[in-house]
Amino acid sequence: MTALTLILPIFGLVVVGWMASLSGLISERVGDGLSEYVFALAVPALIVATLTRPGLSGEIAWGFWASYFGGAAVAWLVGSLIGRQYKGVERRGAILHGFAASQSNTVFVGVPMILQAYGEAGAFPLFMLLAVHLPLMMGAATFLIESEGGRPLGQRLKALALVLAKNPIFVALVVGGAMKASGLSFSGIPKALVDGLAGTASTCALIALGAGLTRYRVLHDLPGAGVVAALKLGLHPLVVYGLAFHVFTMPPAYAGVATLFAAMPVGINAYLLAARYRTEQGLVAAAVLVSTLAAAATTVGWLMVLGRG
Template sequence: MTALTLVIPIFGLVVIGWLAALTGVLSERVSEGLSEYVFAIAIPALIITTLTRPGMSGEIAWGYWFSYFGGVAVAWATASFIGIRREGVDRRGAVLHGFAASQSNTIFVGVPMILQAYGEDGAFPLFMLLAVHLPLMMGAATFLIEADGNRSLKDRLQGLGLVLIKNPIFLALLTGMAMKVFGIIPGGMVKTLLSDIGSTASTCALIALGAALRRYRVLHDLPGASIIAALKLGVHPLAVYVLAFHVFTMPTAYAGVAVLFAAMPVGINSYLLAARYRTEQGVIAASLLVSTIAGAATTVGWLLVLGRA
């Protein structure tokens, strides 16, 4: 029931966005503008608010990072390998397939689910992983998408640097981390503005996703979307589970947090990135929807495996 009460409202927002676009309440121009707002304003505000939150402290062993991102590597490589062999999918599309299969929906589903399962014991490893997850995943995806086989490594890195400087999410991460290091905590009107804008990210992103489903042939994209969803909900958490519980040593709560983090549905950032580069939007949007629906059952399964349901 915990999983269902978290997933059903999320799916409901997607349906509202889809119905709004289907009935003409939201035009295509408005839905595209909503996606831009989420990517450029709402999510950056949410990132700064999260990274400057006071309180949490602890120690993270290297095994924790290797367990989670080792699972990421397995899911990403598998999805990219399958994607590049599908008709009509180019190199950039294969990168996005891999990114979607390993990019977790953490803010919208993961945070409340994991905090309910592990409480205070899971708060520190959760938010540390959240802080590292986005820049590392977005950086890797951006580098691979922007990479040109005819360019030198130096040119690729310079190109990536230019892309990141213009990326609102990376700018927000840099700002939030710098504020954390120097002990700057937003207060007063600034805190209120950041909090109010950041609180719109989830709702607007999911409605924008639902509106996008109206523009794409979701049924046509279901085979590819189902593969991505299966890798995200099955292969990714399974690989993390094996590494966290049977290869590396760490507190049980840390291992459980890593597994549940990996077991979340496809993250909204994969759709936003696909929309940004205007490629594979249909299959990525469909994979987010499929994985969110199926995630209600698979998350309950992982909670049972971890002894938390």
């Protein structure tokens, strides 16, 4: 019941957004606008507010990073190898198969889920992982895809830097980290504004995610999407769990955060990359939908394994 108490409000809001969009209560344009608001304002405000909160501190051992990204590397490799076996999937498509199998939905599901499950004990490792996850995963995917075109290393690194510099989440992590390092924090009206935006992040993110699910079609790409979803919801968190709890040493909350982070469904960034490079859009979009729906059940299982249910 504890696990269900955590899960139902979160995925319930996803269902509300999906039904509102499906019934025409909110239009596709409203859903897109809400997604832009969450990505550009609400979640960045939540990140800055959390990172500058007094008392938020901790130390991250290298085993924490090795556990999470070791699991991501295994899921990415297996996903890419399986993708290469499909007829008509070329190298870039196989890279995207692997990326989707290892790229977690951190903004729309991961942040509200993990903060609900671990509270203050999980806030520091969550946002530290979020800070590294975005540039490392997006950077690796972009670098691997761009390398196929034979572009010089300098051009590829410049393109990656521009992508990150324009990403509000990455900018918020840099600003929040700099303010924390310098001991600065908001007060008065600026604090009220930031807190007001941050307070809308979780609800708006989940509604926007649900509204966006109506545009995905899964029947044509269902078999491949099912494989990617299974790797994302099963293999990725399983490897992270094994490394975090049985190989490396770290606080239980840190190991739990890493495992839950890995157990999140396929992230929307995988679809954005597929659309950008015009390859495997259908399969990746279907994997986003299938994994998001399946995560409502698999997350309950992981919460019980982790002792949060």
